[in-house]
Amino acid sequence: xxxxxxxxxxxxxxxxxxxxxxxxxxxxxxxxxxxxxxxxxxxxxxxxxxxxxxxxxxxxxxxxxxxxxxxxxxxxxxxxxxxxxxxxxxxxxxxxxxxxxxxxxxxxxxxxxxxxxxxxxxxxxxxxxxxxxxxxxxxxxxxxxxxxxxxxxxxxxxxxxxxxxxxxxxxxxxxxxxxxxxxxxxxxxxxxxxxxxxxxxxxxxxxxxxxxxxxxxxxxxxxxxxxxxxxxxxxxxxxxxxxxxxxxxxxxxxxxxxxxxxxxxxxxxxxxxxxxxxxxxxxxxxxxxxxxxxxxxxxxxxxxxxxx
Numbered sequence: 001x002x003x004x005x006x007x008x009x010x011x012x013x014x015x016x017x018x019x020x021x022x023x024x025x026x027x028x029x030x031x032x033x034x035x036x037x038x039x040x041x042x043x044x045x046x047x048x049x050x051x052x053x054x055x056x057x058x059x060x061x062x063x064x065x066x067x068x069x070x071x072x073x074x075x076x077x078x079x080x081x082x083x084x085x086x087x088x089x090x091x092x093x094x095x096x097x098x099x100x101x102x103x104x105x106x107x108x109x110x111x112x113x114x115x116x117x118x119x120x121x122x123x124x125x126x127x128x129x130x131x132x133x134x135x136x137x138x139x140x141x142x143x144x145x146x147x148x149x150x151x152x153x154x155x156x157x158x159x160x161x162x163x164x165x166x167x168x169x170x171x172x173x174x175x176x177x178x179x180x181x182x183x184x185x186x187x188x189x190x191x192x193x194x195x196x197x198x199x200x201x202x203x204x205x206x207x208x209x210x211x212x213x214x215x216x217x218x219x220x221x222x223x224x225x226x227x228x229x230x231x232x233x234x235x236x237x238x239x240x241x242x243x244x245x246x247x248x249x250x251x252x253x254x255x256x257x258x259x260x261x262x263x264x265x266x267x268x269x270x271x272x273x274x275x276x277x278x279x280x281x282x283x284x285x286x287x288x289x290x291x292x293x294x295x296x297x298x299x300x301x302x303x304x305x306x307x308x
Contacts, residue, residue, distance in 0.1 A: 002161070002215065002219055007298050015079050019159070020160065045246060049246060055140060055247075062148050069151035072154055073154075088158065098282075100225060102229070104225075106226045111233055114237045125255075133248035137247050150224055160178050161211065165295045169295045170292075171291060178207060180204055187200075191242060191257065201263055212291065216287065216290050216291070236249055237250050
């Protein structure tokens with residue numbers, strides 16, 4: 001199973017601490033600075049965009065995630081002596097078909113939701129399509145956004161899920177902790193400042209969805225595809241001046257930010273439907289054991305015992 005991959009590498013749990021502690025320290029510092037700034041986060045972002053342009057500012061925000069992904073891979077490979085494959089999946093090789101299937105399913109659903117919002121309330125949007133800026137944005141999205149989303153998946157659903165699972169021997173603890181921490185990571189986002197902490201329901205709910213997908217499917221492939229589709233479609237199709245992603249998207253949402261049923265809808269209706277689709281396609285079973293069972297400690301290899 002996915003979490004038990006760690007045992008194959010004789011992981012030292014103490015060596016799991018430096019990378020998360022360093023990252024959480026940076027996140028806390030970012031939140032503290034944002035909370036104590038003279039102007040709100042949305043205004044700070046607006047001023048930076050005026051200085052640098054949307055594309056340059058977007059790139060600046062994505063590059064650190066690419067660097068973090070490279071550092072995480074090096075930490076796993078050289079400190080834990082664990083393969084990237086075993087951090088990704090319990091299968092013998094990474095299943096790219098799963099990545100692309102998840103990307104297409106959630107990308108299609110996301111695009112339809114944007115279209116529905118536009119058709120039902122066109123007064124809330126400005127049509128912003130310009131060919132050259134959109135092509136530039138598309139290139140940025142295809143190259144850098146998957147690195148950003150992959151880092152978050154490898155760190156939360158991979159590194160932390162495996163580390164917490166082995167430390168506590170309880171899968172539900174790993175699922176709960178990674179979901180909550182993933183949600184808390186978004187606290188400094190301007191949309192949280194505008195809409196309030198209730199938005200954490202969506203972020204934590206999304207973290208739970210991705211964690212369930214990882215545990216049920218014994219790998220990150222589906223969550224990697226979902227997360228990439230979510231951010232790419234969002235960046236390309238619709239943004240606003242009060243969200244963390246502000247791009248040359250097709251539509252600009254000019255509605256007043258407010259908490260509505262849209263926050264709950266994905267978590268209570270759309271996400272369960274998505275899990276149903278994946279469960280049928282990949283024949284998931286044993287939900288209780290995979291989500292709440294104990295992390296099994298593999299029996300020692302009798303050949304190794306006899307050689308000693």
